[in-house]
Ligand SMILES: Nc1ncnc2c1ncn2[C@@H]1O[C@H](COP(=O)(O)OP(=O)(O)O)[C@@H](O)[C@H]1O
């Protein structure tokens with residue numbers, strides 16, 4: 001069975017075409033693939049926070065998370081967004097099972113570095129692959145919301161990219177980030193020029209030079225971490241573009257791929 005992890009970014013959720021769900025459901029049912037979905041939901045969390053008059057800030061693309069923020073993050077991610085994706089699969093011929101990283105302690109987490117600034121933001125310590133395996137054997141497409149839990153039952157807000165990377169590492173499966181940009185761009189403001197390939201070192205230097213900002217920082221870091229930990233196929237593509245999706249599913253090189261780079265093979 002060929003497992004593949006898709007991270008559906010919050011930026012793209014409302015614009016993901018039905019063909020995405022149809023194709024993934026078909027790969028699952030008829031082509032021997034096992035898709036695993038990890039999702040975000042940043043923009044929806046931001047609008048829910050504003051409805052509740054709770055202000056929100058980000059540090060390096062990560063949301064500063066107080067307990068009050070965490071309640072709303074969990075409500076939006078594990079409720080609204082998770083079930084929206086499950087319903088979309090249902091409408092498009094797929095069987096999906098939604099769960100959060102809290103359920104059966106799927107995503108065991110600890111406080112992120114910089115916790116004094118970030119509050120209840122976590123990083124994944126361990127992915128409980130047995131839980132995923134059980135869901136996979138039941139014949140479903142797992143749809144995972146990025147909330148983590150520690151041994152004391154404390155919840156953590158995980159960045160969706162970080163969670164997807166941890167899941168891909170645990171399954172040693174290709175990882176595809178679906179976002180609202182065609183990849184990592186040379187000049188994001190001008191909206192053109194995509195790096196087709198980045199080595200870990202090049203990616204690191206783009207972050208240092210602030211050529212990537214906001215949500216692209218955790219995304220690139222998550223991609224680099226997956227590659228460092230043995231994931232051989234990491235892509236970033238535009239989930240809103242039907243042609244790009246089709247190219248990806250047809251095995252064509254599209255968007256930005258992140259690779260170890262020659263220099264890493266000798267280390
Ligand atoms: N160099 C860059 N190339 C592409 N996108 C970038 C770059 N720098 C910053 N970004 C921003 O990163 C965003 C993608 O991250 P994010 O909003 O977290 O997406 P998602 O919700 O899909 O995870 C893009 O919409 C863009 O605004």
Ligand SMILES: CC(=O)N[C@@H](CCC(=O)OP(=O)(O)O)C(=O)O
Pocket residue numbers: 008009010011039040041042043045061062063073121122146157158159160161215
């Ligand atoms: C810690 C942290 O920043 N968590 C994210 C979780 C959602 C997410 O990752 O959504 P995207 O995929 O849209 O970026 C947040 O609170 O927005």
